[in-house]
Amino acid sequence: MTQDWITAIGMMSGTSLDGVDAALIETDGIDVRRLDQSVFVPYAPELRERMRECFGNRSATNSEHVVADDLTQVHVDAVNMLLAKAGMLAGDIGIIGFHGQTVFHEPASGLTRQIGTPHMLAEKTGIPVVADFRLADVAAGGEGAPLAPIYHAALMKSAGVEPPVAVLNIGGVSNVTWIGDGADGTDLLAFDCGPGNARLDDWMLRHTGNPVDLNGATAASGTADPMVEIKFLEDPYFDRVPPKSLDREDMAARIDGLVAEARLNVSDGAATLANCTVAAIVAGVNHLPVAPKSWFVCGGGRHNQYVMETLASRLGVPVRPVDDLDWDGDAVEAECFGYLAVRHLRGLPLSFPGTTGVPTPCCGGKLYPTKKAA
Numbered sequence: 001m002t003q004d005w006i007t008a009i010g011m012m013s014g015t016s017l018d019g020v021d022a023a024l025i026e027t028d029g030i031d032v033r034r035l036d037q038s039v040f041v042p043y044a045p046e047l048r049e050r051m052r053e054c055f056g057n058r059s060a061t062n063s064e065h066v067v068a069d070d071l072t073q074v075h076v077d078a079v080n081m082l083l084a085k086a087g088m089l090a091g092d093i094g095i096i097g098f099h100g101q102t103v104f105h106e107p108a109s110g111l112t113r114q115i116g117t118p119h120m121l122a123e124k125t126g127i128p129v130v131a132d133f134r135l136a137d138v139a140a141g142g143e144g145a146p147l148a149p150i151y152h153a154a155l156m157k158s159a160g161v162e163p164p165v166a167v168l169n170i171g172g173v174s175n176v177t178w179i180g181d182g183a184d185g186t187d188l189l190a191f192d193c194g195p196g197n198a199r200l201d202d203w204m205l206r207h208t209g210n211p212v213d214l215n216g217a218t219a220a221s222g223t224a225d226p227m228v229e230i231k232f233l234e235d236p237y238f239d240r241v242p243p244k245s246l247d248r249e250d251m252a253a254r255i256d257g258l259v260a261e262a263r264l265n266v267s268d269g270a271a272t273l274a275n276c277t278v279a280a281i282v283a284g285v286n287h288l289p290v291a292p293k294s295w296f297v298c299g300g301g302r303h304n305q306y307v308m309e310t311l312a313s314r315l316g317v318p319v320r321p322v323d324d325l326d327w328d329g330d331a332v333e334a335e336c337f338g339y340l341a342v343r344h345l346r347g348l349p350l351s352f353p354g355t356t357g358v359p360t361p362c363c364g365g366k367l368y369p370t371k372k373a374a
């Protein structure tokens with residue numbers, strides 16, 4: 001490894017609130033070597049509930065500070081597990097990229113909030129931390145999301161896939177990165193497509209007590225209501241020209257209302273909501289400069305076979321999990337924040353006019369050194 005390369009841990013706590021993903025990469029801030037080492041630490045149900053109560057907080061509350069420390073402790077545990085699994089020590093790691101938990105995202109009001117306590121993570125692990133990744137972009141007039149596109153492009157550079165190609169993440173929210181011929185940050189277009197599986201997760205939680213439609217089996221056993229999908233697509237978000245981004249709770253009340261009005265049973269509701277996930281992604285194709293020749297899907301939503309098959313049939317081009325490229329589809333977002341942390345250290349931009357709508361390429365993140373280093 002040359003001196004310019006840094007071993008980084010990236011950590012993501014996504015909108016689905018399932019837990020913390022942590023992954024190791026090596027990077028110089030431009031190219032990347034995946035180390036294929038990652039861990040997932042689920043949140044305890046009671047912490048998940050307290051985190052959910054923070055959704056919609058436009059500013060910090062006292063109880064939110066406690067939640068921030070508690071979720072940070074889960075990140076500390078994840079770092080320790082990852083180091084043990086990889087046979088590494090804290091001293092082997094140059095930096096941690098810590099996303100935190102988004103609780104509110106309204107870039108039009110200049111607000112995006114990720115909770116977590118970066119200095120606690122730095123102190124308890126003995127590793128410097130970069131956090132607050134979205135703030136500079138929003139302050140500069142960008143959407144603050146998605147930030148993964150430059151990482152998707154870095155991975156795609158060596159994948160040997162014919163452009164244009166789309167990398168799609170399906171989590172609680174879905175987001176797409178369109179990659180054209182030159183992946184230097186100028187030939188990228190990205191945006192949040194729509195609610196990913198968040199509404200389906202909430203539906204399953206309400207009806208079965210388990211917040212997931214495992215492999216899409218419930219949806220596959222139901223019949224989708226086409227009227228709900230048609231009304232869902234009337235939301236003005238789908239006509240908005242990208243870049244654009246969503247809060248997990250955007251459209252929630254409207255979708256819940258449409259499904260309630262249709263009086264659907266559990267499986268028909270799951271099929272309908274899964275179809276809405278797909279319809280939102282397909283609606284995004286109209287905004288892409290040229291239709292992608294193929295789609296590669298990361299995020300937990302790629303495990304939903306019903307969503308994957310419906311998507312492939314509606315797009316009419318190959319739709320494959322990123323695992324087919326030898327990437328780890330469950331770790332891409334976590335790896336991304338390790339990559340972005342190193343880009344911060346190197347003074348490289350994280351976001352671009354085509355990815356967040358920021359007027360000029362934007363550096364972001366804030367460094368929280370360990371006490372010793374400070």
Ligand SMILES: Nc1ncnc2c1ncn2[C@@H]1O[C@H](COP(=O)(O)OP(=O)(O)OP(=O)(O)O)[C@@H](O)[C@H]1O
Binds near residue numbers: 017018173215
């Ligand atoms: N085996 C599975 N079958 C079906 N769906 C699954 C499975 N495993 C995970 N999921 C879905 O994957 C989603 C979580 O994926 P992931 O962890 O990538 O999202 P996230 O990072 O929390 O969200 P976001 O990407 O919006 O920040 C949930 O919606 C969950 O329902």
Ligand SMILES: CC(=O)N[C@H]1[C@@H]2OC[C@@H](O2)[C@@H](O)[C@@H]1O[C@H](C)C(=O)O
Binds near residue numbers: 147245
């Ligand atoms: C505000 C926020 O946290 N957005 C997340 C969310 O989860 C998926 C989608 O919505 C994406 O825009 C973003 O996360 C990924 C990691 C991103 O920034 O690329």
